[in-house]
Amino acid sequence: MRNASIFREHFLLHKWSYLLGSILLSISLILQLWVPMLLKEFTDGLQNESIKVSELWGLALWFTILGIGTFLFRSSGRIYIFRMSRILERDLRTQLFSHWEKMQAEYYQNQRIGNLMAHAVNDVNILRQVGMQGFFQMVEAAVLITIAVILMAGTINLYLTLLVLLPLPGLTYIAYRFRTKIQTHSLKVQEAIGTLTSRVQEFCAGISVIKTYVQEEEETLKFAKENKSNVEVNKQLIRSNSLFTSLSQGIIGLSYLLSIVVGSILVMKGTITLGDFVAFNTYLSMLIGPIENIGKVINLLQQGKAADYRIRHVLSTEPEIKDEERVLPLTFIKGNIKIKNLSFKYQLNKEYALRNINVSIPKGTSLAIVGKVGSGKSTLVNLLLRLYNPPKNTIYIDQHEIRDVPLKTLRSSIAYVPQDNFLFSETIKENIAFDPKSYQDEQIFHAARQAHIYDDIMDCPEQFSTELGERGLSLSGGQRQRVSIARALIKPSPIMIFDDSLSAVDSKTEANILRTLRTEMKSRTSIIISHRISTIQDADQIIVMDNGEIVERGTHLTLLKENGIYKKMYDQQTTELTLVQSKFPSIHERKILIKRRRG
Numbered sequence: 219m220r221n222a223s224i225f226r227e228h229f230l231l232h233k234w235s236y237l238l239g240s241i242l243l244s245i246s247l248i249l250q251l252w253v254p255m256l257l258k259e260f261t262d263g264l265q266n267e268s269i270k271v272s273e274l275w276g277l278a279l280w281f282t283i284l285g286i287g288t289f290l291f292r293s294s295g296r297i298y299i300f301r302m303s304r305i306l307e308r309d310l311r312t313q314l315f316s317h318w319e320k321m322q323a324e325y326y327q328n329q330r331i332g333n334l335m336a337h338a339v340n341d342v343n344i345l346r347q348v349g350m351q352g353f354f355q356m357v358e359a360a361v362l363i364t365i366a367v368i369l370m371a372g373t374i375n376l377y378l379t380l381l382v383l384l385p386l387p388g389l390t391y392i393a394y395r396f397r398t399k400i401q402t403h404s405l406k407v408q409e410a411i412g413t414l415t416s417r418v419q420e421f422c423a424g425i426s427v428i429k430t431y432v433q434e435e436e437e438t439l440k441f442a443k444e445n446k447s448n449v450e451v452n453k454q455l456i457r458s459n460s461l462f463t464s465l466s467q468g469i470i471g472l473s474y475l476l477s478i479v480v481g482s483i484l485v486m487k488g489t490i491t492l493g494d495f496v497a498f499n500t501y502l503s504m505l506i507g508p509i510e511n512i513g514k515v516i517n518l519l520q521q522g523k524a525a526d527y528r529i530r531h532v533l534s535t536e537p538e539i540k541d542e543e544r545v546l547p548l549t550f551i552k553g554n555i556k557i558k559n560l561s562f563k564y565q566l567n568k569e570y571a572l573r574n575i576n577v578s579i580p581k582g583t584s585l586a587i588v589g590k591v592g593s594g595k596s597t598l599v600n601l602l603l604r605l606y607n608p609p610k611n612t613i614y615i616d617q618h619e620i621r622d623v624p625l626k627t628l629r630s631s632i633a634y635v636p637q638d639n640f641l642f643s644e645t646i647k648e649n650i651a652f653d654p655k656s657y658q659d660e661q662i663f664h665a666a667r668q669a670h671i672y673d674d675i676m677d678c679p680e681q682f683s684t685e686l687g688e689r690g691l692s693l694s695g696g697q698r699q700r701v702s703i704a705r706a707l708i709k710p711s712p713i714m715i716f717d718d719s720l721s722a723v724d725s726k727t728e729a730n731i732l733r734t735l736r737t738e739m740k741s742r743t744s745i746i747i748s749h750r751i752s753t754i755q756d757a758d759q760i761i762v763m764d765n766g767e768i769v770e771r772g773t774h775l776t777l778l779k780e781n782g783i784y785k786k787m788y789d790q791q792t793t794e795l796t797l798v799q800s801k802f803p804s805i806h807e808r809k810i811l812i813k814r815r816r817g
């Protein structure tokens with residue numbers, strides 16, 4: 219894990235700005251500490267009746283100058299220091315986001331999204347507060363207490379000052395006693411917020427399942443339970459914080475009491491003047507806030523230390539999938555794929571997902587993969603995309619071991635339509651082109667036409683500029699699939715991969731899309747995964763997978779002759795289709811039946 223604290227690194231990097239902010243703040247505090255001296259002069263003058271009315275105007279002018287000066291220097295110091303903390307917040311969030319972008323898919327399976335969000339929101343906020351209130355109040359306390367104490371002891375009365383300051387080490391003691399407690403509670407609060415956020419996020423994502431299985435009440439109960447434990451841990455934190463604050467205030471009150479009682483006696487005895495007494499109490503009232511803040515700052519620093527540790531922990535988790543040192547300087551690939559003796563097991567699974575896979579896909583040819591659910595089809599594709607790391611010397615791209623090909627080159631050479639057609643909450647145009655500026659509008663329209671989604675898009679309220687809801691909720695499953703296909707078709711890549719990408723479109727649209735794809739696929743290496751024989755029967759080679767192994771291979775015709783699993787699938791699908799056609803002669807009725815089967 220990274221050793222240096224994040225805040226220390228940030229502070230050292232911006233030390234001159236923090237120094238300037240501190241100087242401005244210190245000037246404002248010095249101006250502020252001038253006020254009690256004026257008050258002393260004024261009170262003593264009044265008591266001795268030595269002050270003239272004309273001098274009052276001079277005093278008033280001084281008060282005004284000090285007030286304006288204090289305000290100007292304080293606010294500019296504040297702006298400087300607070301601005302730096304906002305920079306820390308911005309940089310840290312960017313750092314976290316770019317770190318998460320590098321992490322492999324498996325990382326997200328082992329993490330609760332709510333916890334990640336809690337790091338990005340709460341932990342970063344705590345560190346910002348350390349830089350803002352923490353640093354500001356620390357400087358304020360250090361400067362104000364030092365100068366005020368020197369003035370109180372040096373110009374008013376040393377013994378009274380020592381007496382009044384006597385209870386104050388109690389504050390440090392309390393802060394020390396409460397430190398661990400508050401830190402533990404704030405950690406629990408952090409976890410509780412993470413759990414709640416995950417629950418809400420899962421609830422939103424799974425809303426249709428929850429509704430169709432009438433699970434609203436159960437979900438509300440689960441949420442209420444977690445919400446209750448969130449309140450409980452917050453209560454514990456509030457209790458500790460309140461006790462800490464009350465005890466601190468008690469100690470401060472004691473100092474104040476001593477000052478009033480002993481100070482009055484000293485005035486009566488004539489040891490100090492009434493002006494000294496007024497000035498002393500004004501200094502003390504100025505000290506109360508900063509002294510109180512010391513305890514708060516100590517706590518904030520403790521929370522900051524914990525947040526700093528958590529963020530460093532996240533940032534030091536190394537991505538498992540990255541360019542290795544010996545990576546070749548390749549900027550493009552032709553599209554030859556060779557898979558040799560590939561066996562693969564997911565970290566969390568005991569069973570092998572793939573066993574001894576051997577297959578060659580020469581540039582410009584197509585491979586189709588069929589097989590039962592869970593037979594390893596998507597796993598093979600995941601490895602080709604290096605979403606997971608394949609074992610060494612098992613996958614070759616243009617004769618290069620896949621790990622020697624830079625990740626950027628590999629992934630930008632593959633147009634991939636995943637099973638889960640994820641659409642972003644952006645316009646349709648942005649969903650197809652990611653960065654529409656890098657394409658001409660006509661190219662985007664062409665891709666949409668090829669994917670047979672153009673007419674559907676033109677029916678949308680703002681056509682290509684229509685904003686899609688989260689995960690593209692406003693489009694149907696089939697429309698989402700076709701937007702994803704358009705996204706792949708616009709990418710000029712030598713390899714195309716379609717993972718069950720036509721499952722949600724009807725057979726007529728499927729046939730139309732396939733016609734387009736055939737032309738596109740002529741010049742590109744393509745891999746098509748499908749449960750439907752009609753989608754893949756024209757492929758140059760077809761492999762049938764079962765339980766992670768290739769159990770049959772050939773072309774459509776040779777496989778039919780083999781009379782194995784493929785033939786059985788073919789017969790079953792042909793019979794089903796004939797039955798559907800005879801029972802439901804209209805396209806509309808067939809569509810409904812197919813939808814029901816999928817549902």
Ligand SMILES: Nc1ncnc2c1ncn2[C@@H]1O[C@H](COP(=O)(O)OP(=O)(O)OP(=O)(O)O)[C@@H](O)[C@H]1O
Binds near residue numbers: 567597598
């Ligand atoms: N991320 C993962 N972590 C652990 N195991 C996984 C993961 N993804 C898939 N598996 C397991 O690997 C095996 C192969 O899954 P895979 O998704 O490759 O099958 P598939 O043939 O694509 O299935 P489908 O047709 O349903 O998409 C299954 O047993 C599955 O449970």
